[in-house]
Amino acid sequence: MSNIQNKVVIITGASSGIGEATAKELASKGAKLVLAARREDRLKKLQDEIQTSGGQAIFKVTDVTSHEQMEDLAAYALKEFGPIDVLVNNAGVMPHSFLYKKKIDDWNKIDDWNKMIDVNIKGVLYGIAAVLPSMRERKSGHIINLSSVAGHFVGAGSTVYAGTKFAVRAISEGLRKEEYGNNIRSTITSPGAVKSELTQSITDMDLKPGIDKLYEDLAIDAESIARAIAYAIEQPSDVAINEMIIRPTYQER
Numbered sequence: 427m428s429n430i431q432n433k434v435v436i437i438t439g440a441s442s443g444i445g446e447a448t449a450k451e452l453a454s455k456g457a458k459l460v461l462a463a464r465r466e467d468r469l470k471k472l473q474d475e476i477q478t479s480g481g482q483a484i485f486k487v488t489d490v491t492s493h494e495q496m497e498d499l500a501a502y503a504l505k506e507f508g509p510i511d512v513l514v515n516n517a518g519v520m521p522h523s524f525l526y527k528k529k530i531d532d533w534n535k536i537d538d539w540n541k542m543i544d545v546n547i548k549g550v551l552y553g554i555a556a557v558l559p560s561m562r563e564r565k566s567g568h569i570i571n572l573s574s575v576a577g578h579f580v581g582a583g584s585t586v587y588a589g590t591k592f593a594v595r596a597i598s599e600g601l602r603k604e605e606y607g608n609n610i611r612s613t614i615t616s617p618g619a620v621k622s623e624l625t626q627s628i629t630d631m632d633l634k635p636g637i638d639k640l641y642e643d644l645a646i647d648a649e650s651i652a653r654a655i656a657y658a659i660e661q662p663s664d665v666a667i668n669e670m671i672i673r674p675t676y677q678e679r
């Protein structure tokens with residue numbers, strides 16, 4: 427029997443890209459999935475698809491920037507499926523831009539900075555806060571956080587996004603140091619370019635064409651990351667895959 431069979435897994439950002447692919451991969455291995463994101467129609471469609479193929483999935487519309495909604499999500503998972511085995515903190519946004527530009531309308535980039543901090547950092551923290559008490563109680567659990575190659579290297583134009591992804595790695599390592607003694611595993615997953623909707627939020631036209639071209643040239647399928655996440659989950663409980671970088675073979679940085 428797969429070590430994923432019957433595990434209760436919450437996935438944030440399950441409505442597209444890596445989250446959606448991970449949900450399908452884990453469903454095929456028998457996990458009980460709790461799908462979360464803001465777009466209800468996409469979650470419902472994914473739930474139906476999984477259930478039609480014989481998998482187990484429920485969903486809850488959740489904005490990860492709300493601490494209360496993340497607590498409600500964990501409570502819902504507990505009520506419907508029982509103790510939470512795994513949280514995949516996957517929701518993220520990447521509206522890249524330069525820190526400074528002359529045009530006055532670029533002041534709205536402040537909103538993008540706030541969004542990245544709220545979703546990519548606070549969302550991850552709220553997820554940890556929502557599941558850790560029950561994992562602690564059971565002395566069992568696994569928290570998987572999505573960082574990025576941008577959590578290892580900073581490029582011009584990706585400063586704030588990279589800052590949030592460095593933060594995800596720092597938080598994950600702190601989580602590991604604080605919780606390894608409680609049998610709680612933590613995994614940092616750092617993808618390179620992956621086909622998804624992530625680049626759609628980039629509005630800076632000095633950056634977008636170059637990034638679109640890079641993704642067109644070499645981005646890999648979201649399923650590649652889903653398989654890596656499944657690998658981390660399916661290890662025996664005394665084995666922790668703490669960090670993974672998964673790049674397209676042809677990606678230099």
Ligand SMILES: NC(=O)c1ccc[n+]([C@@H]2O[C@H](COP(=O)([O-])OP(=O)(O)OC[C@H]3O[C@@H](n4cnc5c(N)ncnc54)[C@H](OP(=O)(O)O)[C@@H]3O)[C@@H](O)[C@H]2O)c1
Nearest residue numbers: 439441442443444464465489490517518574620622623624
């Ligand atoms: N694709 C890449 O090249 C790449 C590379 C490195 C790291 N990553 C990381 O991988 C993760 C998944 O990204 P992806 O590539 O799969 O992109 P994606 O297709 O755009 O998916 C992002 C997901 O996050 C959800 N989300 C965004 N804001 C949210 C919020 N406030 N509350 C709840 N959910 C929210 C979106 O759902 P709703 O809009 O329905 O809420 C969506 O399901 C992100 O953390 C990203 O930074 C991606």
